[in-house]
Amino acid sequence: MPAYILILDDDADVATAAQLLLRRRYGQVATLSDPAGLPALLARGVPDVVLLDLNFTPGSINGAEGLALLDILRAQSNPPAVIAMTAYADVPLAVEALKRGAGDFITKPWDNARLVAAVDQALARREAVRGGAAGSPELMGESRAMQELKALIASVAPTEANVMVLGENGVGKELVARAIHAASRRAAGTMLAVDMGALPESTFESELFGHRKGSFTDAKADRAGRFQAARGGSLFLDEIGNMPLAAQAKLLTALERREVTPIGADKPESIDVRIISATNLEEARLFDPSVFRADLLFRLNTIVIRVPPLRERREDVPLLVQHYLKLYEAQYERPSRNLTATAMDALLRHDWPGNVRALRHACERAVILGQGMEYAINDFGLAATSIATAVTIAPVSTITLAPPVIAPASSSGGDLTLDAIERAAIAATLVQFNGNISHAAKTLGISRAALYRKLGKHGI
Numbered sequence: 001m002p003a004y005i006l007i008l009d010d011d012a013d014v015a016t017a018a019q020l021l022l023r024r025r026y027g028q029v030a031t032l033s034d035p036a037g038l039p040a041l042l043a044r045g046v047p048d049v050v051l052l053d054l055n056f057t058p059g060s061i062n063g064a065e066g067l068a069l070l071d072i073l074r075a076q077s078n079p080p081a082v083i084a085m086t087a088y089a090d091v092p093l094a095v096e097a098l099k100r101g102a103g104d105f106i107t108k109p110w111d112n113a114r115l116v117a118a119v120d121q122a123l124a125r126r127e128a129v130r131g132g133a134a135g136s137p138e139l140m141g142e143s144r145a146m147q148e149l150k151a152l153i154a155s156v157a158p159t160e161a162n163v164m165v166l167g168e169n170g171v172g173k174e175l176v177a178r179a180i181h182a183a184s185r186r187a188a189g190t191m192l193a194v195d196m197g198a199l200p201e202s203t204f205e206s207e208l209f210g211h212r213k214g215s216f217t218d219a220k221a222d223r224a225g226r227f228q229a230a231r232g233g234s235l236f237l238d239e240i241g242n243m244p245l246a247a248q249a250k251l252l253t254a255l256e257r258r259e260v261t262p263i264g265a266d267k268p269e270s271i272d273v274r275i276i277s278a279t280n281l282e283e284a285r286l287f288d289p290s291v292f293r294a295d296l297l298f299r300l301n302t303i304v305i306r307v308p309p310l311r312e313r314r315e316d317v318p319l320l321v322q323h324y325l326k327l328y329e330a331q332y333e334r335p336s337r338n339l340t341a342t343a344m345d346a347l348l349r350h351d352w353p354g355n356v357r358a359l360r361h362a363c364e365r366a367v368i369l370g371q372g373m374e375y376a377i378n379d380f381g382l383a384a385t386s387i388a389t390a391v392t393i394a395p396v397s398t399i400t401l402a403p404p405v406i407a408p409a410s411s412s413g414g415d416l417t418l419d420a421i422e423r424a425a426i427a428a429t430l431v432q433f434n435g436n437i438s439h440a441a442k443t444l445g446i447s448r449a450a451l452y453r454k455l456g457k458h459g460i
C-alpha cells in the first residue's frame with residue numbers, strides 16, 4: 001500500500017522542503033499549514049504518518065498547540081504514527097509528546113537521511129501496531145513455543161534486566177519488545193525504538209546522546225538524544241547486529257557508565273532506561289568478535305529471548321490467518337469469507353521464510369484479490385516451491401462448520417497412505433478448531449502430548 005504522509009507545519013518553507021524530500025519516496029505527501037483545516041482533512045482519510053510541528057503561533061515555544069493536535073490525531077479510530085517536530089530541542093516537550101503517543105521526534109533543521117529513516121520506522125511501527133486487534137499489538141499464538149515465550153516475557157518483564165530478542169525477520173521481535181515494556185514497571189514511560197542498523201556513523205552520537213547548539217556546523221539548536229528522551233522508559237535497540245564496531249564501542253561506554261555526554265556538553269547526564277535489543281543475526285555470527293564485541297554482547301544479553309520461526313510453530317498459522325483475514329476484511333470493507341480446507345492445509349505446510357510478516361501480507365493480498373466465495377490458496381500468492389506436495393483433503397465447505405472430511409482415494413491413489421490420511425485428518429481438525437490443540441486432540445481421541453508428537457512427525 002502506498003504510504004500517505006502529512007506534514008503539519010505553519011512554516012510553508014519547512015513544509016515544502018519536507019514534502020519535496022518525502023515525495024520521492026512515498027506515495028502521497030500532503031502539507032497543511034493551518035491546524036484549523038485538520039478535522040476536514042482527517043474526514044477525507046487518515047494519514048499513515050504525520051510530521052507534527054509542536055509550535056504553531058510564531059514565538060510560542062511551550063508546544064501546547066502541537067500537543068492538542070497530537071491528542072486529536074491519537075483520538076482517530078485508526079490513528080496515524082506521529083513524529084513530533086520542534087525547532088526547540090526541549091527534552092521535556094519531546095518527552096511529553098512521546099508520552100502522549102508520538103512515536104518519535106525530530107528537531108529542525110533536520111538531517112534528510114534522519115527524517116527519511118524516522119518516517120520509515122514510523123511506517124514499520126504502524127504496521128506492527130495495526131497487526132494487533134483494536135490497535136494494540138498482541139502477540140498471538142497458542143503453540144507450545146508461544147506459550148513458553150509469553151511465560152518468559154511475563155517473568156522477565158518486571159525485572160530491570162537487559163533483554164536481547166533473537167529471531168529471523170518478521171517473527172515478531174518488536175512485538176516481543178513491546179510486550180516486555182508493556183508488562184514492565186516502566187510501562188507508564190515510553191518505549192522508544194531506534195534502528196541501529198540505519199543510523200549513519202556520523203550522526204550516531206548526536207542521535208543517541210544528543211548535542212549542544214553550536215557544537216558542530218549543523219548543530220543549530222540543542223538536541224536531546226534517544227537515551228534522554230526515553231528516560232523512565234525503555235529503549236528498543238533494533239538491528240543491533242548491523243552496528244559498525246566503532247559505534248558498538250560508544251554504546252558500550254554509555255551502558256557501562258550509565259551516563260551519556262551530549263556532543264559539546266561539559267557534563268555527562270545519567271541515563272535511566274531499560275535496554276531491549278533485537279537482531280536477526282544468527283547466534284554464531286553474533287559471537288564472532290569481528291562482527292560484534294563480546295563485552296557489549298554481555299551487557300545486552302542478560303536475558304536472551306529466542307522467537308522461533310513460524311515453520312517451527314505451524315499450529316499458530318490458523319489463528320494468525322483468521323486474525324489477519326478478519327483485520328483486512330474490516331479494513332478494506334470486504335465481506336467475510338471462509339477458507340477452503342485445502343487452502344488452509346497448504347498454508348499450514350508453507351515454510352513462511354518471511355514469518356508472520358509474510359503471512360500477514362499474504363492475507364492482505366487474499367482479501368484484496370480473492371474473487372471466489374471462499375479464499376483459495378492461489379489468492380495468497382505463495383511461491384509454489386515453498387509448499388510441499390498437497391495432501392488431498394476434500395474441499396470442506398467452511399473452516400468452522402464442517403467436520404474434517406478426507407477425500408476418497410484420488411484417481412492416482414498415490415497420496416492415500418495411512419500416514420497421509422492421518423496427516424490430513426490432523427490438519428483438517430486443526431482447521432476446524434482454529435488451531436486449538438486441546439479441542440483438536442479431544443476430537444481425534446488422543447492426548448495433547450500425542451497430538452504435539454504427531455504434529456512434529458508430520459511437520460505441521
Ligand SMILES: Nc1ncnc2c1ncn2[C@@H]1O[C@H](COP(=O)(O)OP(=O)(O)OP(=O)(O)O)[C@@H](O)[C@H]1O
Pocket residue numbers: 127128129130131132137138139140141167168169170171172173174175176280356357360
Ligand atoms: N505473534 C504474532 N501475533 C500477531 N502478529 C504478529 C506476531 N508476530 C509478528 N506479528 C506481525 O508481523 C509483523 C512483523 O512483526 P515485527 O516487526 O515485530 O517482527 P520483527 O521480528 O521485529 O521483524 P524484523 O526483524 O524484520 O524487524 C508485524 O506486522 C507484527 O504485527
